[in-house]
Every structure is written in structure tokens, then in C-alpha cells.
Amino acid sequence: MRSQNRTSSQRTRIITVSAVAVTSALALSGCSSEVQRGWLPTERDTTSNTGILTDLWVNSWIAAMVIGLITWGLMLWCVVAYRRRKGATGFPRQISYNLPLEIFYTAIPLFLIVTFFYFTDRDQRAVDTPQQNPDVTVNVVGKQWSWDFNYKQGGVIKEDVHEGGVQAHLTGQPYNLDTLPTLYLPVNKSVTVELTSRDVIHSFWVPAFLQKRDMIPGKPNTMYFTPQKEGTYDGKCAELCGEYHSEMLFRVKVVSEAEFQSHLAGLDKGLLDEKYDRNPNLNEK
Numbered sequence: 001m002r003s004q005n006r007t008s009s010q011r012t013r014i015i016t017v018s019a020v021a022v023t024s025a026l027a028l029s030g031c032s033s034e035v036q037r038g039w040l041p042t043e044r045d046t047t048s049n050t051g052i053l054t055d056l057w058v059n060s061w062i063a064a065m066v067i068g069l070i071t072w073g074l075m076l077w078c079v080v081a082y083r084r085r086k087g088a089t090g091f092p093r094q095i096s097y098n099l100p101l102e103i104f105y106t107a108i109p110l111f112l113i114v115t116f117f118y119f120t121d122r123d124q125r126a127v128d129t130p131q132q133n134p135d136v137t138v139n140v141v142g143k144q145w146s147w148d149f150n151y152k153q154g155g156v157i158k159e160d161v162h163e164g165g166v167q168a169h170l171t172g173q174p175y176n177l178d179t180l181p182t183l184y185l186p187v188n189k190s191v192t193v194e195l196t197s198r199d200v201i202h203s204f205w206v207p208a209f210l211q212k213r214d215m216i217p218g219k220p221n222t223m224y225f226t227p228q229k230e231g232t233y234d235g236k237c238a239e240l241c242g243e244y245h246s247e248m249l250f251r252v253k254v255v256s257e258a259e260f261q262s263h264l265a266g267l268d269k270g271l272l273d274e275k276y277d278r279n280p281n282l283n284e285k
Contacts (some may be wrong), residue, residue: 034184037211042208046233048226049127053210056123060116067112127211131224135189141272142202142215142237143167145244147181155255156189161267168247183235183249185227195221196278198279203239206252206277212238217279227254 018112038058044051082092136157137149146165153160165181195204197215204223205212213221237248255263 003132029088040210042210043229045228047185047209047211047228051226052123052126053202056119056238059119063112063116099264119261128224130222131190131192134183134192134224136191137194138185138191139194139196139271140183140204140215141198141202141278142241142248143198144200144242145248147183147248147250148272148276149181149183150197151267152194152271154263156186157264159269160271161264161269162272163267164272165250168244168249170244170247175247175249177251183250183252184260184263185252185254187227187230187254189257190226191224193223193225195223199279200241201239202237202241204235205238206233206235209252214239217277221243230256 036058038054038061040054040057042050042054044054050235061212062071133155135155137152137154139152141148141150143165148165149163151157151161151163163181193204193213195213195215197217199217200216202215203212204215209225211225213223215221231254233252233254235250237245241248273285
């Protein structure tokens with residue numbers, strides 16, 4: 001009878017822990033929009049990829065939280081259920097192994113790893129699949145310590161044009177955001193961003209787009225997305241690249257196609273090619 005009571009009590013604790021985990025997951029669905037997107041600095045419809053990446057982030061944290069609650073619940077259950085009873089002497093019966101339990105705590109982590117890998121790989125493939133005939137192809141070039149933008153002919157771009165950024169230097173004055181290098185993109189048009197560097201390793205990062213890519217000299221990189229929400233988004237270099245790294249800022253303006261074409265009309269024709277590149281490691285002393 002006493003053994004049956006203990007088994008019933010243990011089953012009750014397990015059910016209680018599971019209920020807490022499920023309730024916590026359900027509670028997230030009723031939280032604010034900020035909580036629902038995992039405190040990420042963007043909205044789901046900012047680009048064609050932000051919804052995919054937000055779901056991967058939030059669902060991973062929900063899974064981790066549920067697993068954590070169950071784990072902590074089982075640990076506390078073991079502490080309570082197998083504590084030394086009043087009047088007990090000596091050690092409890094020692095068990096050298098438990099095959100079902102060992103299979104369980106080996107199989108479950110493997111299952112979790114495979115599951116996380118599957119969803120991560122699926123979403124990464126969706127984000128990184130090259131676009132066929134994109135509406136806009138722009139070559140973003142990082143340099144110490146600014147950005148060049150080459151808008152390549154094709155899609156909605158009628159001819160090659162470029163815009164060169166001026167290297168940043170600390171002046172002790174507050175930054176005028178309106179003078180930052182600004183990448184213009186048309187809303188609801190597919191975009192391929194080709195990333196290159198003129199000197200050292202940089203990194204192209206627009207936090208609101210939830211994507212970041214390194215820019216390695218001699219090794220072009222790419223990024224694919226469709227801007228879906230007009231607005232101005234801050235960007236920065238995310239790779240320590242020298243003295244004025246903190247000043248290597250830029251902006252992305254997602255505008256209507258008419259405003260995009262108007263901006264291109266005011267840019268210099270042609271592209272800024274590799275003749276402006278340099279490799280600090282090869283400079284003559």
C-alpha cells in the first residue's frame with residue numbers, strides 16, 4: 001500500500017510538471033508582440049526572411065524552456081521523492097545501472113539535436129536559396145571605414161550606377177545620421193546583395209533584417225531577401241576592422257519604386273571596381 005501511494009504521488013508530480021511546461025508555452029501565445037517575436041529588433045513582415053528567422057528563434061527558445069522546466073522538475077522530484085526519511089539509517093539500495101533509463105537519456109538528446117538540426121537547415125536553405133533574375137542586384141563594398149554601393153543593371157535597374165561613401169573619422173561631434181552612406185531598395189522587389197571588401201574583413205549587418213554576412217577580401221558573399229515594409233533601417237559593420245570600426249555605419253531606405261528610380265537617376269554612372277581595392281598586408285613599407 002505504501003509503495004502504491006508513493007507511485008501515485010510520483011505520477012502526480014510528473015503530471016504537475018508537464019502541466020506547468022504546457023501552460024508556460026501557451027502563456028507565450030498571449031504575450032505582447034514584443035515577447036512573441038522573442039525581443040528581436042524587427043517585425044515579422046520587414047523582409048521576406050524575417051518571419052522565417054523569427055519563428056526559428058522563438059520556437060527554439062520555447063523548446064529549450066519546456067525542456068528546462070521538465071528537467072528542473074524531474075530534478076526537484078528526485079530530491080523530494082528520494083530524500084532520506086525520518087528515522088532512516090544507512091544508505092538506500094544502490095543500483096549500478098538502469099538500461100531503460102540510460103536508453104531514454106541517450107535517445108532524447110539525440111532526438112532533440114536531430115530536430116533542431118532539421119528546422120535550422122530547412123530555414124537556412126529557404127533564406128540562402130539564390131534568387132533567379134532578381135529585380136535588384138547591388139554590390140555592397142566595405143572599406144575602412146565606409147561603404148560603396150554599386151547598383152547593377154538588370155531587373156528594375158536600367159543602367160549601372162554607383163554611390164561612394166567617405167571614410168569615417170572621429171571629430172568629437174555627434175553623428176549626423178542624414179549624411180551616412182545610404183542603400184536604397186524598392187519595396188516588394190527581390191534583392192540580391194553581393195558583398196565584397198576592399199581591404200580587411202568587414203561584416204554587413206542590418207539588425208532589422210535579422211541577417212548578417214561577413215565581407216572577406218577576395219571571397220564574395222551574398223544575401224537574398226525581399227523588403228516588404230517601407231522605412232529607414234540602421235546598419236553597421238559587425239566585424240572589428242580597425243581604428244574607426246565603431247563609425248562604420250550606414251542606413252538602408254526601403255522606398256517606393258518611383259522614389260528608388262529617382263534616387264538612381266541622381267547617381268554617377270558606372271561601377272566602382274576593384275582598382276580601388278587595397279590589401280593592408282601587401283602595402284609597401
